[in-house]
Amino acid sequence: MKKQTILLSTIILVALVSLGFQNCGGMRSLSLSNLTSAQAVADDWMHLPIANNYLKKTFDFSSDPHWVESRNRPIAGEAKSVTQKYGYTSSNNVGLGGGEIGGLFSRSLTKSYYADNIGQLTLNDRLRASGTFVIKDGSDGGAFIGWFNSREQGWRPPNFLGLHTQADHGTGYALGAFTSATWNAAATGYTEFPALDFHNRHTFSIDYNPDANSGLGSATITLDGNTSKIDFTKNYRDDGALFDRFGIFHLGKSAGASIEIYFDDIEYESSTGTKKLKFSSDPNWEGVGNNVTFNDLETYGNFDFGYDAENKRIGGLIWRMDNSTDSYIYATSVGPLNQNDYLEASGTVTFPLGQSDSGAIIGWFNNTWGDEDTYGNLGSPGIVGIEIEGPSAVGFYFRPIVKAGKERGDPNEGPVILPDGSTLNWRIIYDPNANFKSGAIKVYLGDQTYVYDLPPVLKQNGFTLDHFGIFPVRPSGSGVKIYFDDLTFVSGKK
Ligand SMILES: [Ca+2]
Numbered sequence: 001m002k003k004q005t006i007l008l009s010t011i012i013l014v015a016l017v018s019l020g021f022q023n024c025g026g027m028r029s030l031s032l033s034n035l036t037s038a039q040a041v042a043d044d045w046m047h048l049p050i051a052n053n054y055l056k057k058t059f060d061f062s063s064d065p066h067w068v069e070s071r072n073r074p075i076a077g078e079a080k081s082v083t084q085k086y087g088y089t090s091s092n093n094v095g096l097g098g099g100e101i102g103g104l105f106s107r108s109l110t111k112s113y114y115a116d117n118i119g120q121l122t123l124n125d126r127l128r129a130s131g132t133f134v135i136k137d138g139s140d141g142g143a144f145i146g147w148f149n150s151r152e153q154g155w156r157p158p159n160f161l162g163l164h165t166q167a168d169h170g171t172g173y174a175l176g177a178f179t180s181a182t183w184n185a186a187a188t189g190y191t192e193f194p195a196l197d198f199h200n201r202h203t204f205s206i207d208y209n210p211d212a213n214s215g216l217g218s219a220t221i222t223l224d225g226n227t228s229k230i231d232f233t234k235n236y237r238d239d240g241a242l243f244d245r246f247g248i249f250h251l252g253k254s255a256g257a258s259i260e261i262y263f264d265d266i267e268y269e270s271s272t273g274t275k276k277l278k279f280s281s282d283p284n285w286e287g288v289g290n291n292v293t294f295n296d297l298e299t300y301g302n303f304d305f306g307y308d309a310e311n312k313r314i315g316g317l318i319w320r321m322d323n324s325t326d327s328y329i330y331a332t333s334v335g336p337l338n339q340n341d342y343l344e345a346s347g348t349v350t351f352p353l354g355q356s357d358s359g360a361i362i363g364w365f366n367n368t369w370g371d372e373d374t375y376g377n378l379g380s381p382g383i384v385g386i387e388i389e390g391p392s393a394v395g396f397y398f399r400p401i402v403k404a405g406k407e408r409g410d411p412n413e414g415p416v417i418l419p420d421g422s423t424l425n426w427r428i429i430y431d432p433n434a435n436f437k438s439g440a441i442k443v444y445l446g447d448q449t450y451v452y453d454l455p456p457v458l459k460q461n462g463f464t465l466d467h468f469g470i471f472p473v474r475p476s477g478s479g480v481k482i483y484f485d486d487l488t489f490v491s492g493k494k
Pocket residue numbers: 096097098099100264265278279280
């Protein structure tokens with residue numbers, strides 16, 4: 001197999017480069033810095049003579065295609081009642097004088113916040129904040145306080161610098177946390193600060209100095225007198241972050257646990273200077289979804305993907321799931337096709353929500369499902385497609401995946417997709433004759449191109465593919481929301 005040096009110029013892919021050098025056997029990656037030539041190679045692949053021997057199907061989803069469905073829709077009984085009840089209150093739980101902010105924050109994928117519109121601040125600004133808080137109660141719920149962007153929160157909210165507080169079985173903890181505009185995340189360690197007892201007052205401060213750490217920036221986080229530091233890397237600074245709010249919001253994970261926490265005597269940087277609030281009167285901050293109770297269907301494992309009639313596309317909420325003998329699919333029958341067939345699919349992808357440890361697959365598969373002992377991980381003996389998955393240090397790859405019996409082939413690299421809700425064109429081509437007849441896959445995403453040479457064992461094992469569609473990654477983790485449209489794919493031989 002051929003090895004080529006990986007040459008990735010895009011700064012956000014530096015982490016990916018180091019992975020690639022460690023593990024480049026059997027993979028070729030085209031330069032992402034030379035898009036014109038990558039596209040020229042791409043065009044070559046689109047005109048393989050073998051492609052003429054195959055039938056394709058096209059869907060624009062302007063009407064319900066009535067694909068095969070299995071366990072892909074939410075079960076009402078799995079819903080949890082979620083309450084967000086926080087904001088300004090005249091109470092005095094913190095004990096520093098009447099008037100404070102906070103209340104009950106519940107885990108949910110539905111957005112909420114209570115915050116001051118601070119104009120715009122970035123990582124080029126000196127950012128200082130401090131305050132006092134009391135955790136009254138909680139069980140695995142969490143709340144954030146800090147600078148963020150009103151466009152998006154979440155479990156690791158992009159454009160965030162501040163404190164992540166969380167309840168944990170009768171006690172609490174807090175982390176200093178930062179996430180860049182492109183989901184590069186850094187935090188102090190979970191055990192760096194002593195546990196936070198309920199009902200007692202705790203103090204925190206954050207001091208981000210853009211000039212410290214040889215000009216890359218550094219944030220010093222203090223909690224009850226203990227100090228820790230996040231030294232920023234060139235990656236973080238190049239990614240940047242745009243903050244337009246300072247305030248509080250809930251932990252954006254599957255519906256469930258909550259925390260009751262109050263903050264007082266807050267001081268923070270805004271674009272018009274430092275603000276100091278004792279909350280003796282209502283600051284009239286902006287509240288979004290912070291006073292609601294609703295039946296939240298987005299609980300862990302409660303899938304909701306398939307035909308999206310409102311937006312005329314397919315996709316939805318897909319959880320990473322446990323080892324299971326059950327099928328969880330939204331798909332249509334094809335072929336059968338096998339390892340010697342040419343496969344090609346293209347379309348658009350829109351990825352509005354990606355959490356750590358989550359993922360999904362789109363592609364051809366064998367609709368016979370078993371557990372890990374029977375068919376290895378992912379549960380099917382045959383898959384050729386695109387896997388949208390972490391690691392969380394990178395965010396999400398949009399990378400090839402092949403499954404042949406129990407053998408799995410997928411590179412630890414590939415095009416990177418951001419969960420920012422933008423829509424990109426994509427394409428996958430499987431050429432069974434490339435790579436000295438061991439097969440190769442080429443993936444395109446927007447301007448990115450990636451080639452994966454299959455290890456020989458995959459074609460040797462062989463696979464049968466009888467469906468094309470969407471299904472989850474295993475084992476269990478968190479969830480993504482991802483949508484596909486204008487799909488064209490090989491559906492059989494002529
Ligand atoms: Ca007060």
